[in-house]
Amino acid sequence: MGKILVTGATGNVGRHVVSQLAEAGLEVRALARAPERAGLPVETVRGDLTAPETLEPALEDVESVFLLWPGFTADGAEAVVTAISKHARRVVYLSANGAEDPASHYHAVERIIRGSGLGWTFLRPGGFAANTLGWAALIRQGVVRWPYGQAARSLIHEKDIAAAAVHVLTSGGHHGAAYVLTGPEQLTQEEQVRVIGEATGREVRWEEQPQEEAREQLMAAWGEAAFVDGALRTWESFVTRPEEVTGTVEKLLGRPALTFREWARDHAADFR
Template sequence: MSRILVTGATGNVGRHVVTRLAEAGLRVRALVRDPARARLPEGVEVVRGDLTAPETLAPALDDVEIVFLVWPGFAAKTAQPVIDLIAAHARRIVYLSAHVSDTDEPVTFHQELERSIRHSGLNWTFLRPGGFAANTLGWADQIREGVVRWPYGRASRALIHERDIAAVAVHVLTSAGHGGAAYALSGPERLTQAEQVAVIGEVIGREVRWEDQPPQEARERLLAAWGDATFVDGALAAWSTFVDTPEEVTDTVEKLLGRPALTFRQWAEDHETDFR
C-alpha cells in the first residue's frame, strides 16, 4: 500500500490515528506545522505543511494513496484548492466532519467541505461525530476550583471518546467497502452537562458543583476565548437545543469495531490527570 497521509496529526484524534497506523506497520506520513514539536511514534514520516497554505502541500502528497483530513478551524477560504490538490495526487479521502445533516440550514463549513469532496472525483468517506468528550477539558480550571459555571446544565449529549473516533478512522482507512459512506458517530449513552461534571468529580475524588450561567454572560466569555461570533452563537444554540432534544446515540462505533463505544466515565478516567 502507498502512504497514508494524516493531517491534524498532533491533535486529539490525529495523534491516535497516526499511532495506530504505525503500530500496524503501515506507511504513515504525518503533516504538521512544526516537526520539531510533533513527538510522534518512531518510524512515522513527519513532514512540514499547512492546510491553510496549499503551496506547502505538494511534497507531503507525493506517493500518497489515502488522506485522512482534519480541517484546522472553520475557515473555508483555502479548502477548495486543498481538495483539488489532494484529488490530483490521492485516490481516497476520509474526512473528519461533524454531526450534520445534508439538509441543515444555514449551511455549515463542514457541509461546504463535504460538497467539495463529493465533487472532487475522490473515493470519499465522511466521519460525522457529535460532541467530543475532550471538549469538557475546557472546564478543567473550574473543576479544580470545585464549581463549573456554564450555560444549559440540562443539555443532554452523547459525547464520544477521541480514541473511538481514531479507531473508526483507522478501520475505514485500512479496509474496503466504505466509499460513499457518511458515518454518524457518538458515545454509548447520554449525560447532561451537569452529569458530566459530576462524573469527572467522582473520577478525581472531589465534589464538583454545577451552576447554570446566563447564556449572554457565557457568550461574552466565549467570544473572548474563541473570537468567532458565528461559532459562539451556533454553539450556544446547539446546547440550548439539547435541553429538549437530546443528542442522538448511534451504534455505528460498535457496528464498525465489533465492541461497544467507550463511555464518558472511561474517557474521564483516561484524562484524570488533566483535571487535577
C-alpha cells in the same frame, strides 16, 4: 496498501490515528507545521493546509489521506482537495454531525470533496468528550458555572473517532458513506461534571449560568459571534432534544463505544 497521509496529526484525534496506524505496521506519513516539535512515531513532514503549495512533498507516493480541515470556513479547501486529488485515490474527511446544514463549513468541504473525483468517506462525530477539558480550571476550583446543565449529549472519546478512521482507511466497503459517530450514552452536562469529579477524586458541583452571562464570557474567549451563538443554541436544544446515540462505532469496530466515564479516567490528570 499504499501510504497514508494524516493531517491534523498533532491534534486530539490525529495523534491517535497516527499511533493506531503505526501500531498496525502500516506506512504512515504525518503532516505538521513544525515536524521537529511534533513528537510523532512516524515520518513527519512540514506542511500547512492553509498554504496548499506546501503539500506537494507530503503527498508524494500517498494513496489515502485522513483530512481534518482547520478553521471555521471552507476558504482554501478547494485548492487543498485539488492537490490531494493529483496524488491520492481517496480521502477520509473528519466532518461533523449536522454537516447536512448548507450554512455549515463542513457541508462546504464535503461538497468540494464529492466533486473532486476522489473516493471518499465522511466521519461525522457529534460532541467530543475532549471539549469538556475546557472546564479544567473550573473543576479545580470545585464549581463549574456554565449554561444549560440539563443539556444531554452523547459525547465520544477521541480514541473511538480515531479507531473508526483507521478502520475506514484500512478496509473496503466505505466508499460514499457518511458515518455519524457518537458515544454509547446520553449524559447531561451536570452529570458530566459529576463523572469528572468522581474520576479525579474531587468534590465538584454544577452552578447554572445565565445565558447572557455565558455569551459575554464566550465572546471574550472565542471572539466569533456566530460561533458563540451557534454553540449556545445547540446546547439549549439538547435540553429538550438530547443528542442522538447512533451505535455506529460498535457497528464499525465490533465493540461498544468507550463511555464518558472511561474518557474521564483516561484524562483525570488533565483536571488535577
